[in-house]
Amino acid sequence: MSAINMKQSAQGSRKGLRETSCCLKTPSVSSMDNRFEETTLTNGIIVDSEELVTLVNPSKQGTNNNNKFHAENYQKIEYRFPKKLAVNIQFKDIFYRRRIWTLQQPIPVKKEILHGVNGEFRAGELTAIMGPSGAGKSTLLNILAGYKVRGVEGTVLVNGQDRDKEQRDSFSRMSCYILQDDDLRPALTVKEAMMFVAHLKLGYCTSHRQKHKQIFDLLEMLGLSEHANTRTGSLSGGQKKRLSIALELICNPPVLFLDEPTTGLDSSSCSQCVSLLKLLAQQGRTVVCTIHQPSALLFEMFDHLYAVADGNCIYQGSIQGLVPFLEDFGLKCPPYHNPADYLIEVAVGEYDADISVLAAEAAKNVSERRKRPAIKLTETANGDAIKTISDSQAKDEKSAKCATLASSENSSIEDIPDTACAQASLFAQFFLLYYRNILEEYRNYKYFLIRLLAHIVIGIVFGYLYKGVGSKATSVFGNFVYLYGSLLFLVYTGTMAVTATFPLQMNVLKREYFNQWYSLLPSFLATIFLEMPIQILGAIFYIILSYVSTEQPMELHRIALFFMIAFCATLTAQSCGFFIGVVAPLKIAVFFSPVVAVLMSNFGFNMFHRDIPEYFMWMYHISYFRASLHSLMTAMYGMNRTALLCEDLYCHYKYPKKFLEDVDIGEVDIKENTIFVVCFCVTLHVCTLVAIWVRLNRR
DSSP, X not given: OOHHHHHHHHHHHHHHHHGGGGTSOOOOGGGGOSOSSEEEEETTEEOOTTOOBOOOOGGGGOSOXXXXXXXXXXXXXXXXXEOOOOOOEEEEEEEEEEEEOOSSOOSOEEEXXXXXXXXXXXXXXXXXXXXXXXXXXXXXXXXXXXXXXXXXXXXXXXXXXXXXXXXXXXXXXXXXXXXXXXXXXXXXXXXXXXXXXXXXXXXXXXXXXXXXXXXXXXXXXXXXXXXXXXXXXXXXXHHHHHHHHHHHHTTOOSEEEEXXXXXXXXXXXXXXXXXXXXXXXXXXXXXEEEESOOOHHHHTTXXXXXXXXXXXXXXXXXXXXXXXXXXXXXXOOOTTOOHHHHHHHHHTTGGGOOHHHHHHHHHHHHHHHHHSOOOOTTBOTTOOBOOBSOOOOOSSHHHHHXXXXXXXXXXXXGGSOOOSOOOOOXXXXXXXXXXXXXXXXXXXXXXXXXXXXXXXXXXXXXHHHTTTTTSBGGGHHHHHHHHHXXXXXXXXXXXXXXXXXXXXXXXXXXXXXXXXXXXXXHHHHHHHHHHHHHHHHHHHHHHHHHHHHTTOOOOHHHHHHHHHHHHHHHHHHHHHHHHHHHHSOHHHHHHHHHHHXXXXXXXXXXXXXGGSOXXXXXXXXXXXXXXXXXXXXXXXXXXXXXXXXXXXXOOTTSSHHHHHHHTTOOSOOHXXXXXXXXXXXXXXXXXXXXXXXXXXXXX
């Protein structure tokens, strides 16, 4: 790259950086009041709530334009959060192997993706995991965050203590993982999304006023206060990324993992995002993110670099130490060349680089880094003293314990004091999630209206086509077809309307469930109880319109049975749609659902009991459609119904009992069939819940 181009690129970057001043604002003083056990966090320093931190001279931190901009814009920023522990993460001999098989190679073969990597990420540092595509950087991040468990070997230490299976849940509560894709709820506004998360994570022991203040402080800090009433689906890429971070900062986690947070963003949004992450790290958090190939100015904003190539660590240390490290092996970065680009070129094998030699030397650097003590929380990185206005001590034993643990590298996860309120109860979670689903459905009302309109139109059409068939002896078979068609229509609408519900929500559900926003059961019930009334309402409109037009018997108990049987059938079909949507890929599910519905409908209508082969008899007995159709036929023609109207000289089916015998529907116990259908529905819902749990925990 020429010097002129580099100069123009730097000027463009500086121009983009100047725009970040509008996205990171200082919260008002009034919004900082009335916080409990607060800590003022500034520039990597953690002090008590009565201490005020003055930043060191930004000019002493380096000459990088991004760093200058970052320091100058945040030297007067003060944010207050509940006191949290500084968390250092170490990992030793991390291996990751997975089984791979294809149709061409059906025998599974183990492939090793990570080859015993080691490292340490410390609090107060913004760490970048870099490497070419397929190097294993996202895999390493998934392992450290606990998002990937199967096939992993090695040890992960949290403040010197082993993070085993028993402590993995404790670590999940004190960390968050922000995935690469910003899967948000597009129908909610920014403020609503934040408020729902605050209610879910902080529970109801924290006052609404306090939650409101905390939310608007975060929105101001992240430059989203002006978009508080904007729907998340209308936000730009950079704003969505900042909102994803804000949603996880509500409970103030000391550890943040981010998978390629700058992917898909322009240069200005990238600068804003990395600048925000650097600020969060300076406030005492451990911030670790993967990044693909940043610009030179953006690259130097990171405090710590962990480079991965072909499953090995080839460098870990400061950004400034990368070029001298490579020069020791004869890999000299050309002038005016982006060190990040040069590192990627080295990682893919250019310049005759020996990856194994670099990996061996990087392993030595790990040992040296571990020998060096972490930066004390009472000093800055360059050793300048911090000027404080007050040196008051901790007010109680809890604060004293927190201060002690914050400077200790050997404190276990259980020792971390959690000053945040407990999560909302299961009932409160269900109420919040159900209200959120209703709000989303209300704003996406077009889909609801289309479903309702379809039932109304088909009800009118069926009523016209089968007009008067329910009361005449000459049109008994026509009524049989109407009852079968009605049941099949309700089964289809129940199945197909929800087959894609969970597959489309799975990415959002994975993120929210993994970051422990709520338990699985309330979320599942909130979705089920949203879809049930919609399907029942559609069935009501269809039955009313078609039942009257076809002149079915106007007897109260028969009308009630018709509604009950139709509701049970369509809700069972709905549960079948949920289950198939969860266990099968989406493209297969939308094809397989109607196939199953047609298969179940064959028994009792297209094929009578006496004609079914013995090896298919089990399908006859488990068919909820057969049980529903037989019950519906009995409700309309059984139960001692009187003779039908005969307009001809002779009507073979003047007496309904004769018709039931000819279609092989004998003595049918409606109560027994209804219990079977309801149990079948409940069983499918339980299986769906288990299948979702398996998918969410199959990591």
